Amino acid sequence: MATGYPETRYPDDTRHRVPAALRAPVAGRTWREFLYLILNLPMGIIGFVYAVTMLSCGAGLLITFLGVPVLAAMLAGCRGLGRIERGRARALLRMDVAEPEPIRQRGSGLMAWVGGLFRSGTSWRHVLYAFLLFPWGVFTFVVAVVLWTYGWAALTYPLWQWVFPAYVHRPGLQVFSNGDYSLYLDGPFKITLTVLVGLLLVLATPWVIRGLAGVDRLMVGGLLGPSRLATRVHELETDRGTVVDTAAADLRRIERDLHDGAQARLVALAMDLGLAKEKLAEDPEAAAKMVDEAHGEVKTALQELRDLARGIHPAILTDRGLGPALSAVAARCTVPVAVAVDLPARPVPAIEGIAYFTVSELLTNISKHSGASRATVDIWQTEDRMLLQVSDDGRGGASAEAGSGLAGLAERLDAVDGLLVVDSPAGGPTRITAELPWRA
Template sequence: MTAPAPRSPGYADADEDRERLPPVRFAFEGHTWKEIAHLMLNLPMSLFGFVYVVTTGLVSGVLTLTVIGIPLLAATLLGARQLGKLERARARALLGVRVEEPTPLQWTRRGAGSGRLWMTLKDPVGWRTLLYDFIRLPWGVLTFCVTLVSLFVLWPVLPFVARGLSNVDRAMVRGLLSPSDELERRIAELESDRGVVVDTAAADLRRIERDLHDGAQARLVNLAMGLGLAKEKLLEDPDAAATMVEEAHGEVKLALQELRDLARGIHPAVLTDRGLDAALSSVASRCTVPVQVTADLPSRPAPAIEGIAYFTVSELLQNISKHSGARTASVEVWRADDRLLIQVRDDGRGGASLDGGSGMRGLADRLGAVDGLFVVDSPAGGPTTVTAELPWRDRP
């Protein structure tokens, strides 16, 4: 048997080394390349942001003494919000940083132009984004240069360099571009709610002024004129004067009734004296549709909550009388934990909505201003169920 031909030592070592080497694979993992890409993009992004902040800041600052300076600053802050949105998207895609988007600005109806301008100028998101873009230029230059040098000189330690630099980026994004948790959201909601409350109060004052001017005031003017004529005829024609006084007496009764209705619309005495159950029964008795009222309240809530509940039910019953075509309706009021719940039902034609022009949107805004809820379920053909929820606050 012939022995195998001996192999030279050099070939034997080469074969053994080939068997011991690991398989060829990509040098870095995917997340490392994403971090490198983010660091390389830091320079153009930070340069763009810095130029935006300096240019718009200087221009709006110089023009502050004119009428366009403040609106330009507000526009700068709105633009900064968009830059922040772009930076958060880049951090999510390349660094894996999950940062929630901040709450959009909640515009109020009060002082449409000036109100929006003032809210934009107070926007903390826009100001923090401007600060982020202003301080990023030196860091963008540093990270770009270090990463570029590491690609060609410090290749073995590049993953560690990229991770360290990108961790600083992550901290900056979380610190300056993330919303201020629930506090910022709550501030935006309260700003919006304050505008709703002011709008509602102004509308109520205008309604009271209109009712006084067109109703009781006009009737009292006619009453004064009638009594003046009766006084002149008292000696000449006592019978005619007596007729005029009788008519004036009727006018007085009507004027008193209108004043009572107006006072009831502001805050009914029965609500103050006897509470929500009696007040709702009183308003239900004036509805053109038979209404069953059920109130299960262990105690009386705070006067403000009690008043909002009363006027909510009152307006809903007025809608039922005017628009629903219902034959029966019901009102239920009860307490569940720290909430006051109201449910008004009718068997009418349905089709009610928050955009239907029947005052539903105003009710929803009024309840929302006190952390309440307002839900309308009214399919075409009925029935309609409106559920309102208010925070329970004990009477002082």
């Protein structure tokens, strides 16, 4: 879920001349947040009245079946209120709150939807928000309006102080009276003091408003956005789909390589040996030549099978670990590659395999596309992460945009809570860093 504010741009001289404390009272952010706090009151009243009314009626009618649809309407209405509140937060607080998880139905039909509505923790969090917004809205409305009004009124007091002697026949604004003594804001000293107090309030109020708006951000994000558990479940479901798609693609690749490579050679070999068997009695020399050619085909088929097995899971990785396995991959690269592996122990086989194939794919890209003269591979462990960095001095311009090979690699890393960062400006050099969870 993303929050924050777009940076306000000022000319360089203004940015340095006017401190943030002096800009705050007239900044757009302050006025947007002030409006948000003002609107808390009417929105709180609407939500509170609706939730209390529907909850009371629904609870009272639970002795009959009518209470269930009334309570369901309360939950649905509070979810609708939450949609409005997320829009208000986006418009005034510049807070992008993701939509919560949808209602999960067990079956189809109206009753399945109602059941999902009652089981949804998101629905009840929306009801809680409707209850909390009312008292919080009263508080924020009073604080924001009082501070803002009194601050600007005191700051501009000299501009409207003349109203009292002209129309009310008093020397100034009366701030205290006990029958025997009255205190009026008149005279240069009192007016100056009033302006100073107003200036302090005007300068302090924006920061009070921002603090109150910060609490609103917590409420909106915590009660109206997706829960952490639901977000994590969605990520795991997405990652599971990526893993399944990747596994299916690997199986199709293996099947295609077997069908087009080793299988085709073995079929041709069987045919050649059959012909050689038929010619063995009639033309031994031709049969011997055909057997010799078949022997060459056997060697080629064996090499293809070794390459295919290495692509599934290389034996050197299982037997000797990541360092020797990557050194073997680097030796097959078309550019010189320096490999440095600094790990305190071997990671679990799954992470080790992902690291191996990630580096292999990146080195393949260097061979095919980079135009580099040298490359380096560095692997190390820091805290609970394993980092891989593959660098080259090629032409650069690599990108992990959708549809590219790097984008697919990033998706596979994301499936195990990994991360891929590409730094490849035009003209090079290219530095690609991958992070994987460390599990030894």
